[in-house]
Amino acid sequence: MFGWDGELPPPTVRTINEMQPVLADPNCAHEGPLYCMYRDLAQSDADWTWLHAHKLRYDLTVIPPNNLCGEWVKTKGHYHPRNPAGVGYPEIYEVLEGTARYLLQSLDLLDIVMIDARAGDLVVIPPGYGHVTINPTTDETLAMANIVSTEFESEYGEYISRRGAAYFALCNGEIRKNARYPRVPSVRSASPGSGHWGVPKGPLYSLIGDEKALSFLNYPERFSTLFENLLRG
Numbered sequence: 652m653f654g655w656d657g658e659l660p661p662p663t664v665r666t667i668n669e670m671q672p673v674l675a676d677p678n679c680a681h682e683g684p685l686y687c688m689y690r691d692l693a694q695s696d697a698d699w700t701w702l703h704a705h706k707l708r709y710d711l712t713v714i715p716p717n718n719l720c721g722e723w724v725k726t727k728g729h730y731h732p733r734n735p736a737g738v739g740y741p742e743i744y745e746v747l748e749g750t751a752r753y754l755l756q757s758l759d760l761l762d763i764v765m766i767d768a769r770a771g772d773l774v775v776i777p778p779g780y781g782h783v784t785i786n787p788t789t790d791e792t793l794a795m796a797n798i799v800s801t802e803f804e805s806e807y808g809e810y811i812s813r814r815g816a817a818y819f820a821l822c823n824g825e826i827r828k829n830a831r832y833p834r835v836p837s838v839r840s841a842s843p844g845s846g847h848w849g850v851p852k853g854p855l856y857s858l859i860g861d862e863k864a865l866s867f868l869n870y871p872e873r874f875s876t877l878f879e880n881l882l883r884g
């Protein structure tokens with residue numbers, strides 16, 4: 652499954668109920684499971700030990716297509732806190748199957764970015780950017796991997812209090828502004844970074860063991876050029 656060798660542990664399942672506070676239609680009465688998160692995976696004890704020694708985690712997320720009262724299925728959305736040096740923890744994703752739309756928003760809400768990615772693409776979430784992943788299809792499951800620091804918990808408060816991201820991606824193709832956000836810029840598009848601006852090339856799993864390629868995840872303060880280039884596109 653998704654190029655994963657061997658059995659997967661039982662996933663954490665995000666239900667539609669948990670998503671109610673962040674849906675475009677707050678009265679959407681659908682129910683049931685929405686997407687599965689398999690956290691802290693490794694293909695061998697050696698890989699797991701390396702990941703943990705470097706304060707990192709490899710996860711898979713599987714998002715079947717869905718229509719949530721007119722909105723594409725998406726993840727709940729969260730920010731990451733700052734690391735001890737005062738810089739937000741970044742994250743790196745890889746699309747394994749299907750297509751993904753990453754909707755990023757800076758904490759100051761001055762920058763909203765949409766990145767369309769397909770299988771093989773790697774996408775870096777820069778420090779300070781909240782993020783939602785959308786499966787913008789009717790018929791394809793999205794499977795993606797991520798590597799992220801083990802040193803923090805995701806923060807959902809901003810997304811819950813504003814009832815979702817700054818924009819909603821609707822199944823009719825409309826990108827609708829969320830009325831809970833007073834003033835936000837329009838969405839700009841960017842490309843997945845894989846192989847450019849210092850963003851590593853995949854497969855993501857093959858980077859396990861490569862300290863140089865993954866140290867930006869815990870020490871983003873040492874990689875300001877990478878993030879500046881990434882945000883300039």
Ligand SMILES: O=P(O)(O)OC[C@H]1O[C@H](O)[C@H](O)[C@@H](O)[C@@H]1O
Pocket residue numbers: 665687688689690710711712726727728729742797799805
């Ligand atoms: O936490 P959510 O907003 O539901 O997003 C889902 C994803 O978030 C993070 O990136 C985690 O590292 C993933 O394991 C998870 O699948």
